[in-house]
Amino acid sequence: MPEARTRSPFRSGLRRELLDVVRVEEIGPYRLLRLRRGRLESGVPGQFFMLAPPGRLLPRPMSLCLATRTELGFLIDPIGPGTKALTGLVRGERLHALGPLGNGFRLDVERPLLVGGGIGVAPFPYLSERLGRPPAVLGFRSDAHAEAAALVPNSEVVVEPRLVTEAMHSGHDVLACGPEPMLRAVAALAPGAQLAWEAPMACGFGACYGCAVEIDGRLKRLCVAGPVLENAA
């Protein structure tokens, strides 16, 4: 397929660009895909980008992990054909990125505590930087996976069978991202928590209706209603 133009003029805020791969770093079993950021905005932590894996039909939603003046970084768990194609990219290759998309975390919190599980820690390095390195509690299924905690300052690590909810301190404004059972457990302990959910998405901008999740008893599109939701568990 011919290459698309590298910048789009949509007033609705959709920005899609062909970005250069800087490198892919190993973080335990995870991979950190670093891209030259071009003219894309980094957005608010918790927002996501649709990254187009080479050879696949659909792009994959990935929350932004790192933002520097020149790079955007995405922490990816290579578990399927799309994520493996993304983490198999090498320097000099390019891929399309669309974003930032969706609603990120609200940052006007007084006593933030980041609570993450597994690959759900992906948005936390960027979030931590924007919140002034608040405390974090991160849960992983193995010591190897826990290597990702090095990306998050001031983090306390728990490894299964211990759970993050056992290490959560009370009296904080909780911002959480992780697997659904973890988010539900966190919400039960911290009713006002901001929770970043995930769902399969084909587009990321409200077109496909594929990412519907139940919110307040109704099926809504997570890409436009979320992915960060408050009091929704």
Next chain:
Amino acid sequence: MILNASGCLDALTAPDVAVTLDAYVTKTVTPLPREGNEPIRIAETDIGMLNSIGLANPGIEGFLAETLPQLLDMGVSVWVSVGGFAAREYAEICARLDDQPVAAIELNVSCPNVSSPEEEVEEIVAAARASTTKTLYAKLSPAVPDIAAAACAAARAGADGLTLVNTIRGLALDERTLEPKLGPGVGGLSGPALRPIALAAVFAAYRATGLPIVGVGGVETGLHGLELIAAGASAFALGTALFADPEAPVRVREELSREASARGFATPLAAYATAHGGPPPRPLRRVA
């Protein structure tokens, strides 16, 4: 003319994509609101995508009160996709749309993710025809023994045009558990896998009816669109390609002109039905 396939773009969340189309086709509107099917609703396959959305929509009342005014404000030409579970339901919605400033009505008589309408294509189209003077397109399923016969039935009942094709039912299993990836089990297959199926349907329906046809199925490039025009489509729609590339309408339009002129056609539509009446096939090359 480049449209979106129904259900593949929300003009309200992506208005600047909608205005790059020649007409915007709404998600299918049914008599009552529908939440749609339980997640998981989408899955990628090697050469396509499965969806089981289940016609999530606000219902005709919500559509007329909330959605349509916003679409009209946007200044796009609106085609309304209409669905139902009986011919009278299609007719009721068409009657409600008859005095609205919409450009056309597309009758979705082919969604693979809801139970089939009780009546046949001909009965639904006839009922709709009797209740509106709007331009009526019938969107047909490719999963029929004889697409030409279905096209003729729609034509006999008064359809002004045809949209070919809707998705075709498919199944994907989780590699690890071997259980269906989609919540409802099966879904509609779209994307590149649908392209030759759409081409064949357009080719057959053009021969059988001569009606205007919107070709839909796996269009990713201008050449794919030009092929549908050559097979007998007078317009085509982008579906799955829009998910990956919201700029696709602009890009495909540019490619379409380029591909047409590279083949000596003054305009893309000059290639209309070329597949049916081009120069005689070249004789087989003798190799022995």
